[in-house]
Amino acid sequence: MVLDDIDRALVDALLEDGRASTQDLAAAVDVAPETVERRIEALEDAGVIEGYAASVDYDELGYDVTALVRLRVGESVAAVAETLATCAWARSVYEVTGEADFLLVGRFRDTDDMHENVAELLTEPAVRSVTVDVVLDAVRACEPLWIGDGVI
Incomplete structure (x- = not known):
């Protein structure tokens, strides 16, 4: 999968906060929430995003x-x-x-x-x-x- 600037920004935003809401992610990358949902689903389907996990000390x-x-x-x-x-x-x-x-x-x-x-x-x-x-x-x-x- 070839990532564009929006995809990379979404991945970075999720790395920053894996629990961020669709609305928060949309605001962070300056796109519509529907676009965020569609992009994240595509990133998951492509295996770029493998899952979400807690960070433990x-x-x-x-x-x-x-x-x-x-x-x-x-x-x-x-x-x-x-x-x-x-x-x-x-x-x-x-x-x-x-x-x-x-x-x-x-x-x-x-x-x-x-x-x-x-x-x-x-x-x-x-x-x-x-x-x-x-x-x-x-x-x-x-x-x-x-x-x-x-x-x-």
Whole structure:
């Protein structure tokens, strides 16, 4: 789907406030509410908008430790990927190039929780090594990619 300036403005407005009303979105992008409804439906149908979700502050819920976990695996990359997809603590799982085969971003209640969950990965026969980097400070995390400036 080719996005025009109105589509990009709508996506940005929804990134700013996913609960904005049709009227608020129409005012923000200077089009009629009917146009907003039609455009959003087209963006959803095209898969540009995949859903709407709440933004959660995990620190407030007691998940005080963020860690980057790198795994090197043997030949069973697909099998390990399936296992990693089920790790509830993993906020993101990426198959990557470089020395590691996978990079995970995890949230944990404390370092004991982190150790327990990461150590479990070592029981997977294909996992050759695990390296963990604990995040000291999040300078910027999970920020939306604004598209209104014509980047996409």
